[in-house]
Amino acid sequence: MTADPSLSNDGLKVAELIKSGEDQAKAIERAPGVWESRGVGNSYLLTTPEGDVVVNAGTLGDARRGREQFAEVSKNPIRYIILTQSHANQYGGLEVYKTPDNLVVAHKTYPEDRVYSEVLSPHYRRGSGRVFGGITRNLGDITPTKEVAPDLLIGDEGLAFVLGGRRFEVIHTPGGETRSAVIVWLPEEKIAVVGNLFGPLFGNHPNLNTLRGDKPRWALQFIDSIKTLRALKPELVLTGHEEIRGAEHIEREVTRIIDSVQWVHDRTVEGMNAGKDLSTLMREISTPPELTLTEEYGKVAWNVRAIWHEYTGWYDPARGLTELYGVRASSVAPAIAELAGGAERLAERAKAFVAEEKPLEALHLLDVALAAEPGSELARQVKREALTLLLAQTGGKNLWERMSIAAEIRDLDV
Structure with missing residues (x-):
């Protein structure tokens, strides 16, 4: 692959x-x-x-x-x-x-x-x-x-x-x-x-x-x-x-570079002061056409995140109180998989998300499925499909993004 x-x-x-x-x-x-x-x-x-x-x-x-x-x-x-x-x-x-x-x-x-x-x-x-x-x-x-x-x-x-x-x-x-x-x-x-x-x-x-x-x-x-x-x-x-x-x-x-980065900075700060969470700001903030820069190395959404962390550190209340502790979300993956009827059922639902062209939602489910059952061939195959779809949707023009997706797919072949 x-x-x-x-x-x-x-x-x-x-x-x-x-x-x-x-x-x-x-x-x-x-x-x-x-x-x-x-x-x-x-x-x-x-x-x-x-x-x-x-x-x-x-x-x-x-x-x-x-x-x-x-x-x-x-x-x-x-x-x-x-x-x-x-x-x-x-x-x-x-x-x-x-x-x-x-x-x-x-x-x-x-x-x-x-x-x-x-x-x-x-x-x-x-x-x-x-x-x-x-x-x-x-x-x-x-x-x-x-x-x-x-x-x-x-x-x-x-x-x-x-x-x-x-x-x-x-x-x-x-x-x-x-x-x-x-x-x-x-x-x-x-x-x-x-x-x-x-x-x-x-x-x-x-x-x-x-x-x-x-x-x-x-x-x-x-x-x-x-x-x-x-x-x-x-x-x-x-x-x-x-x-x-x-x-x-x-x-x-x-x-243009100066004004573009300043725009992203100012909109991030405004959003923080308005009480918006980080994920919302990453989705919403974009530069006006006259300040558009290429995103082959850095990306607006990533810089929103970097600016947020620059000012507030690692804790994001929107992610919940469990962020304060060292127990990962994956620790409950087996329990979630059990309730769902097994990792295969989660993988099947993830496959439906892929069919709906929602690769990120699919990947969230697959993280749970593979944490519960790392050897699930169906989950691994669906993850490969989700990652391939994500690459197509993003265009593969950003070096970090493309090569990170490639690394994830490469890991599935191990």
Whole structure:
């Protein structure tokens, strides 16, 4: 069943961008002296007569390939390596570029980010594996063999320096994917290297709280960081995966992103104050046409949930008092199945929901059926049908959603 192409990562823009470096033979010159090596996270070489600056090392595999590509366009020593955030597709290849003669630069919160990500490494890797396992391929190409600590930690005020006549500014943008996020600004050329400040896709709803379980981003902090970029009036923005050109285009699209996330934030807060429950707000809130962003990575409904949790935490009274305790709803599944006449009867009713094109209602019933009787072939088959219908209804355009559904179907084959 998992051979179904709709369950693969084919056609997903994020997946295509992540894999785009696999066949790259040469560094791409995005502007004079600005070279790009593509990968799970793009790396950039900014050249000067007195030495070069690398922005983001990429994963370990990316760095091994990128170092060779950069060596073909510049024989200068690398003086600085600047990390735009604390994910493995930025720091993973540090050991490839690090020498005693260069400085690794990161925000002062970077070490804290690395500590908690290592403490929770098995948790995060499980979450990432379910979504990205078929995209990033070999884990050994991502995971560094040793930790390389920053040489220079900068404060919230940022850092400015001149190298070989080229001015660099490092600006803190804590609303990025990690608290240590920064952008590298070349003021004289109006070029901003922003990493994954927007997430992997420009013009997409940000993923304020990813399904793999990262620390959530705060909506207003994200907005403030994007405003910081807009105030620079860049003419070229280089993200972790894309290039965005044209001052007017950038300002227009950046403003739309700001206004769209602000809209979702404000409607969520209004709904909370009006006494609406979270599920209702997730269903009801949508952006007006002029503020519509793509939902290939983040989604409006998920950001409603992230904003709700940002302000109120994990407890949702609408889910009942049992949320306060460690006894799961599935603990009563055998009793419910018994009352219904068995797991098969629940599965049959779930199949009727599928026929009515109500896959989520079917999945609720199937959770009970399979908790009561995990080996029920009928329940497993109906769940496969419900998940396939859900994928068709959602369109399969969101990476997290499609690959999560694919993982659920894959689990049924175990």
